[in-house]
Amino acid sequence: MSEAEDWSGPYYELAVEFVPRDDARLQHALDVLWSDPCLEGPWSERDSVGDGPPAPPALAEPPFALYGRLTVTRASRVGCVSWVARDSGGRGSDSLTLSVPAGMLRPLGLTAPLGLGEPFDPGADPVLAALNERFLEVADRLYAAVPFDLALLGEEAAVQNSSADLTGAWVEEHGGCLLPPALRERLAHSVPARQLGSGLRWVPFRSGGSRMTPPRPGP
Amino acid sequence: MDIESALQHLKLLANEARLKLVGLLAQRERSVGELAEILGLKEPTISHHLAKLSEVGLVRMRPEGTVHFYRLDRSALQRLSRELFTPERVVSFAGRQDADTWERKVLGTYLEGGRLSKIPETRKKRDVILRWLVTRFEEGRRYPEREVNEIIQRHHPDFATLRRELIGAKLMQRESGVYWRLPPAAEAT
Numbered sequence: 445m446s447e448a449e450d451w452s453g454p455y456y457e458l459a460v461e462f463v464p465r466d467d468a469r470l471q472h473a474l475d476v477l478w479s480d481p482c483l484e485g486p487w488s489e490r491d492s493v494g495d496g497p498p499a500p501p502a503l504a505e506p507p508f509a510l511y512g513r514l515t516v517t518r519a520s521r522v523g524c525v526s527w528v529a530r531d532s533g534g535r536g537s538d539s540l541t542l543s544v545p546a547g548m549l550r551p552l553g554l555t556a557p558l559g560l561g562e563p564f565d566p567g568a569d570p571v572l573a574a575l576n577e578r579f580l581e582v583a584d585r586l587y588a589a590v591p592f593d594l595a596l597l598g599e600e601a602a603v604q605n606s607s608a609d610l611t612g613a614w615v616e617e618h619g620g621c622l623l624p625p626a627l628r629e630r631l632a633h634s635v636p637a638r639q640l641g642s643g644l645r646w647v648p649f650r651s652g653g654s655r656m657t658p659p660r661p662g663p
Numbered sequence: 664m665d666i667e668s669a670l671q672h673l674k675l676l677a678n679e680a681r682l683k684l685v686g687l688l689a690q691r692e693r694s695v696g697e698l699a700e701i702l703g704l705k706e707p708t709i710s711h712h713l714a715k716l717s718e719v720g721l722v723r724m725r726p727e728g729t730v731h732f733y734r735l736d737r738s739a740l741q742r743l744s745r746e747l748f749t750p751e752r753v754v755s756f757a758g759r760q761d762a763d764t765w766e767r768k769v770l771g772t773y774l775e776g777g778r779l780s781k782i783p784e785t786r787k788k789r790d791v792i793l794r795w796l797v798t799r800f801e802e803g804r805r806y807p808e809r810e811v812n813e814i815i816q817r818h819h820p821d822f823a824t825l826r827r828e829l830i831g832a833k834l835m836q837r838e839s840g841v842y843w844r845l846p847p848a849a850e851a852t
Contacts, residue, residue: 553774
């Protein structure tokens with residue numbers, strides 16, 4: 445890319461989970477994600493973003509990162525990265541995350557504080573609000589083509605929760621979730637949600653910030 | 664590394680699971696499965712944490728068949744520590760505290776999704792915008808005027824004024840139609 449770039453995190457993310465683990469579906473999801481009209485790429489190295497034509501996203505042994513650019517508003521594009529993680533336990537699961545580093549958002553005028561106790565709040569920062577809306581559009585198109593089991597948005601969303609562990613109480617406390625009809629029915633929560641074109645329901649952030657309470661590691 | 668970069672790095676590391684991973688990998692090389700078992704987290708969660716640590720170069724991965732082993736890159740840890748915690752660096756964090764807050768406010772007022780709503784009339788605010796604008800150019804790289812115009816135009820249509828202002832503020836230098844960003848020490852404050 446011709447502009448000076450800062451790829452450093454933390455990251456604002458769209459994290460999508462597919463259950464069970466399925467090579468063909470994950471490959472299809474990668475293809476759909478990277479052919480989204482708001483995305484350009486991918487390239488396998490972040491230093492090569494924009495140099496030469498992008499390569500089709502090929503499923504490799506995770507973890508692997510693919511880099512590209514996301515159009516946030518009509519006038520602004522930022523570097524982004526997709527990550528894949530896979531769970532071999534039980535029925536297994538695949539997780540596909542699209543992340544934008546905070547360093548990319550600063551030149552757009554990100555005003556969100558970077559303090560440790562201050563979660564990124566799309567309700568208080570226009571740049572994060574625009575990015576959040578863009579992620580919703582991308583997720584809506586992805587779900588229409590490759591239905592997923594859960595999507596979480598926000599700061600470090602990829603490590604926050606999973607469809608198996610999600611509860612109605614968690615959704616009501618945190619929000620920031622895109623719920624497919626089946627999961628919404630199982631949770632039977634009463635939080636207002638916005639319906640998207642694909643049938644997904646967006647539950648907005650509940651606590652003034654996008655950083656939720658991740659599962660804590662053991663001792 | 665400016666204070667915002669330092670905060671970004673610290674915020675990235677300020678996670679219980681991530682710090683425990685760093686500690687475990689400092690002991691010895693381990694697989695994702697082993698780390699997941701020790702920390703009681705799912706493998707994808709561990710993989711995401713490792714991916715973020717890998718992005719800042721703190722961990723390295725070695726594949727062995729289908730299993731991936733991770734280790735801590737001690738030299739990267741030492742480098743990060745030097746960048747964050749030299750006495751000079753720590754002193755610099757306090758130096759522009761008020762200015763940083765005010766500058767963020769100015770940027771928030773004049774920038775909308777990376778586009779400048781207008782060029783500020785007051786010199787002080789314009790300088791803030793110019794210091795932001797110059798970060799769109801890589802240090803050490805030479806740009807033909809056409810490319811300079813192109814980059815500025817992504818943020819405001821009046822590229823000629825802003826290009827002149829960047830030179831006037833001693834944030835960029837020009838010679839024979841070629842432009843380059845001046846190193847921070849030479850930038851106007």
